[in-house]
Amino acid sequence: MRYSEKTMEYYEKMKNVGAFDESLQNVGTGIVGSPLCGDVMKLQLFFDENNVITDAKYKVFGCVSAIASMEMATTILKGKGISEAMQIKNEDVADSLELTDIKRHCSVLAKEAIESAINDYLAKKDGNNTMITITKAAAQKLKELLAEHNGIGITISADPGGCSGIDYTLAYQVDEEQANGMAKATAGDIEFFYEATIKPLVNGMNIDIMENSFGHGFVISNKNFAPCQGCTCGRGNDCQT
Amino acid sequence: MSDLIYLDYASTTPCNEEVLAAMQPYFTTIYGNSNSLHRFGQEALDGLSHARDCVGRLINADFEEVIFTSGATEANNIAILRTVKTISNGGRPLFATFKPEHKSVLDCANKLKAGGHNVTYLDVLSNGLFDLDSLDNALSNNNIGLLSVCFVNNETGAIQNIRRIAEICQWKGILLHVDATQAFGKIPVDVKELGVDFMSASGHKIYGPKGIGILYCKKQNMKYVKIPRANYEVEFGVRSGTTPVPLCVGMGHASKIAGERMHMDYGHVKALREKLVSGITSRLEEIYVNGAPDSSYPGITSMSFRGCEGEAMMMEANKIAVSSGSACTSNKLSISHVLSAMGISADIAQSSLRISIGRHTTEEDIDIAVDNLIGATNKLREMSPVWDMIKAGMDVDAIFQRAH
Incomplete structure (x- = not known):
């Protein structure tokens, strides 16, 4: 098994090996993989009160690439907010480590570990486990529109990052089969569907409505992501000022 | 240091210095083609024959029953693929082997399957050995013509009871091929006493050179593995191409040393x-x-x-x-x-x-x-x-x- 210099560099470091107390409120834990495919990754993220990752630790049952992937992931996660962390793509890890094709799945698993750990943290944080909140007015309007369009619910898409904040899109869901393959959340007697991978961005959503004589518009915010104040840092929703 | x-x-072994020394003349001085009738050829043939004799002695095989091949993998292929092809004309097409067999044998099984033959994979116990009681049963229920089994497993070292398996096979009229790559030269192997029909072995596992192995083939089974209508026949009609005398000499010598040690x-x-x-x-x-x-x-x-x-x-x-x-x-x-x-x-x-x-x-x-x-x-x-x-x-x- 020939590894790139970069992979070996990260493998040999093993600086971020370790664990946090899983029961702490500000620790998110994600365990992914299985011995059958040869890799089990446990990632733990330590958040501060602004939802920024201040520390990250990992444990791995896996090969050199798996260990290197986690070492790299934990290194680049430190200092990132949730939105930024979610932007990390498995290709980023795989390319920086120059992983061969057969080893790229290690980077995919690392990405899953990140999502898993963040989800765990958010689920803990939100004691009520209410993913989405919606104002009465917004709910009423949505129900009206759903009846008009024969929708069974609303599909949420979300794109993280950028100074303009998270880009949410709402759409009428009319395809029951497609909806069955998605994650669900209920709010205001309305069913919302979303791809499981964007759960951290959906968690904490609030849907409001602004109506005036010219029409209506839905206003979506997320209590876990403070809106960007407009500086040029590029951190977008992970603003720390 | x-x-x-x-x-x-x-996986492999370093070539013994003595073996290397024994091979050397056959590259440079006794370099004749063992098929040639002149003195160069005959001298090479003498070296080849002596090597064949040494291998035969190690496993109690007769001279004409030892066929040199390029390794155990080729021997496996010859024994399994040619035999099944031959016997399926007679109506007993099945081939059986065990799940933990070496990849080269499993590859043969896949080729046979792709060619439309029936292949059965038999189970092993948790210790890697075959359940001899249920083996009897397993071999009865299927119309099997050839069974291939590993003598010593290359991963766990588990030694199969070849004698007993051969008995069962003989009783049922099933041909038995044994892959003895990890057993040859390491534990006593007597093909007559065991009662096997075919056996594969390799030179580079016993401190001999790479690129050489043998197929043991019981005299009466030669008909299954001979190349039909071959033009360029060597090794009793089982192989084509010039026999690599130096490598055979190496394997012969390595076998001799293995027997002594x-x-x-x-x-x-x-x-x-x-x-x-x-x-x-x-x-x-x-x-x-x-x-x-x-x-x-x-x-x-x-x-x-x-x-x-x-x-x-x-x-x-x-x-x-x-x-x-x-x-x-x-x-x-x-x-x-x-x-x-x-x-x-x-x-x-x-x-x-x-x-x-x-x-x-x-x-x-x-x-x-x-x-x-x-x-x-x-x-x-x-x-x-x-x-x-x-x-x-x-x-x-x-x-x-x-x-x-």
């Missing part, structure tokens, strides 16, 4: 293997030796260091050269089929290493290996989420929903 310690003798070599590896296993199990918990302790060739050991993935172990145990049964080290991302066939759980199979001891291994080598492996295990266990679960008494299989 700290050289990497070689503990992968099951067998008892001593065996005692040597047995003692070192005991040292290795006791050294590790006395200082570490949750260590598994996979296979049958009572019926196993001690030169080959499959050991699982629970909680530590095999490839990472190989990387961390950087003073030794071994191989692993883990998914990561194969090109296919799947766990060792041998360990799977034995019903060994995924996490234990993934944590396995194959350590094979040989003629040149010293006690000091084992001491260093033991320390190295213990150090690697401790380091990896500290950073293993699976080890945490094992220590907490969790059922790892249930958690990860082992697919079986």
